[in-house]
Amino acid sequence: MEYKFSKSVEALSSSAVREILKLTQGNQVLSLAGGLPAEDSFPIAEMREAFVRSFDLGAKALQYGLTDGYLPLREWVASRMKQKHMNVGVDNMLLTTGSQQAVDLLCQVYLDEGDVVLVENPTYLAAVQLFQFRGIRAIPVDGDEEGMDLEDLARKIAQYRPKMAYVIPTFANPTGKVWSLERRLGLLRQCKENDILILEDDPYGEIQFDGQEPYRSIFSLDEHPEDSCVVYTSTFSKIVAPGLRTGWAIGDKRVIQMMVKAKQAVDLQSSTIDQIALHQLLDNFDLESHIEKIRASYKARMEWMNELMLAQNWNGVKWEKPRGGMFLWVTLPEHIDSEKLLAASVKEGVAFVPGKPFYAAEAQSNTMRLNYTLLDRDDTQMAISRLSAALEKYNQSQAVQQ
Amino acid sequence: MEYKFSKSVEALSSSAVREILKLTQGNQVLSLAGGLPAEDSFPIAEMREAFVRSFDLGAKALQYGLTDGYLPLREWVASRMKQKHMNVGVDNMLLTTGSQQAVDLLCQVYLDEGDVVLVENPTYLAAVQLFQFRGIRAIPVDGDEEGMDLEDLARKIAQYRPKMAYVIPTFANPTGKVWSLERRLGLLRQCKENDILILEDDPYGEIQFDGQEPYRSIFSLDEHPEDSCVVYTSTFSKIVAPGLRTGWAIGDKRVIQMMVKAKQAVDLQSSTIDQIALHQLLDNFDLESHIEKIRASYKARMEWMNELMLAQNWNGVKWEKPRGGMFLWVTLPEHIDSEKLLAASVKEGVAFVPGKPFYAAEAQSNTMRLNYTLLDRDDTQMAISRLSAALEKYNQSQAVQQ
The missing domain is CATH 3.90.1150.10 (Aspartate Aminotransferase, domain 1)
Structure with missing residues (x-):
């Protein structure tokens, strides 16, 4: 063969x-x-207890569930997002197999082969690999300690007509960089003016060392959730544990619904029991x-x-x-x-x-x-x-x- | 926007x-x-106990794991496959988020937009949707109660030059049909002669009503695992529970390794804890x-x-x-x-x-x-x-x- x-x-x-x-x-x-x-x-002991309690729900814990994710966990995430100035409902949200899958699903429903995504220079290696795998052109934008250089951004937008910008504005991987508010607003303004979707990847935002107010997500700075030019993704991997492979994406209902349909095609849904156990944990836990x-x-x-x-x-x-x-x-x-x-x-x-x-x-x-x-x-x-x-x-x- | x-x-x-x-x-x-x-x-009570035991492994149960899946569970599946005349090692296997993901990953690494897949008529609706989503042309082959019509198969191969055939030869979805041994061998022969990869989807094979010998998988009838023209996929969804979202694919190492790399790009890995718990269950359970x-x-x-x-x-x-x-x-x-x-x-x-x-x-x-x-x-x-x-x-x- x-x-x-x-x-x-x-x-x-x-x-x-x-x-x-x-x-x-x-x-x-x-x-x-x-x-x-x-x-x-x-939180090993607490997680074990959460799994045990999940089985009190009976067979539902082991049955097929919704493609967009376990509703009580989506409600929990929506409520947490609200604390961070992101006012979303459960219909603006999709639970995924880690935030990596959220990035991939958005690529699949939004980008065709040959489309351009603007990225930081350097940026997350698995995103670079994913773009390559999907035949998407990743174009780096110059930057400094404050984030993307807005003049180079304008040049690259004019030159490449990108459909999307992929950024990790808070404690970036690999650089650890934090974008200033001005750069966040600058990216948002330029993307809105040019109908460019921003994929804001925020796996590390909670891991802030200085005890100050959290940095505002770009999503929270835009009109939202409907008509937002930002899709925001994050994960439980860094604040609970990665082995549960649970992340989420939030955005405009139309974008999220398209991602849900793509997810139905690629794996039907992520683990039912892990989502229930996470909800059981968070409901009884001082996060x-x-x-x-x-x-x-x-x-x-x-x-x-x-x-x-x-x-x-x-x-x-x-x-x-x-x-x-x-x-x-x-x-x-x-x-x-x-x-x-x-x-x-x-x-x-x-x-x-x-x-x-x-x-x-x-x-x-x-x-x-x-x-x-x-x-x-x-x-x-x-x-x-x-x-x-x-x-x-x-x-x-x-x-x-x- | x-x-x-x-x-x-x-x-x-x-x-x-x-x-x-x-x-x-x-x-x-x-x-x-x-x-x-x-x-x-x-098996709710047994599954709960299996999750509890999984936490005895400590933090590993909640940490990132291998993209190709938890090794002891792959070993278990390999041993079960051997009982069914499929002699595979752990390197011939990938654990997936349900067998749906196995089907998708193979499509992604093996088929380009416009490529042709031969299918039964009718066939599994989620596969039809997936092929449409990926721009793959699904061409139906006529069939009867014994399986695909081998003459129509030959005609369709000559006419469409397919790269793959997707079949559910045992208790098909939706028809419940079982292919005869002759048709299995006929499909295999024609596909081998024409370098066509067979994707054998077998989620229901274990659910046999007549108490007779299980039907031989097409994979088991081919030379294997290396150089096999069959990739075989199955799942724990129907024999344990679907909410754990654990399926597997077996095949030639080169094909499996390509699927592993694609999986790394799309979601890094499936749930660590679910795979460990399944292994804990199966190790202490009269399946x-x-x-x-x-x-x-x-x-x-x-x-x-x-x-x-x-x-x-x-x-x-x-x-x-x-x-x-x-x-x-x-x-x-x-x-x-x-x-x-x-x-x-x-x-x-x-x-x-x-x-x-x-x-x-x-x-x-x-x-x-x-x-x-x-x-x-x-x-x-x-x-x-x-x-x-x-x-x-x-x-x-x-x-x-x-």
């Missing part, structure tokens, strides 16, 4: 990074690579205190990693301390190719994600993303030491080559 | 049937429409006895519905008693349009699915699918009486019009 795959699979070909990261599974490599939450943050604990824990981990890195006195290595989220974005000296550094690092017993796959177009190959949420203090210390050793060996080997 | 959806959403436009069936939700309409398992067949009970229960329900229908002495209404599965496929007198009959039936308090959406091309509008697994004896009796009343009124209104 000679298999003849679809054209889209070309975009799925294995990456060098993925192959290296596979080597790290199940052995002694310490991983700063993934975006995994700290396991001691999971605010729980999130407060996660924030404190992640802030401490970030500070610890930052301290360890400063202590290394690495030559020409730069990073900004993030104000929230799960990642440190590092710029290495220009002569360092972080994919080669990864290979050297894995030999030393530590892994990270090189910056290249986060770029939709030309990549800065001297960048890397470090996750600080998964490892404990001792393992983080060990990981940074190993990274240091790898850097030293990399520099030595470069010196020898020259 | 003027929304500009993708071209593919045209195929998602609301169907008249879906609108009518929506009316049946939450009120007194008895539904013979869905494909819902009997709720008294769910054979459980399936035996489901078979006996569904057979009794099917016989009861058959008996009730015979007692109505409907004029010109025909059906075959299925040998397994969940559906009775009914042919009405030619003058009856089953979509109009559905509207009349809902007024009487009973719903079914009209035959039309099960046809990829020209539909026989005097057909309908009745599900016999969801309702209990009394409700089934009531439902058939109401259907009878609807038929009578329909005939009267037709007589008046003439």
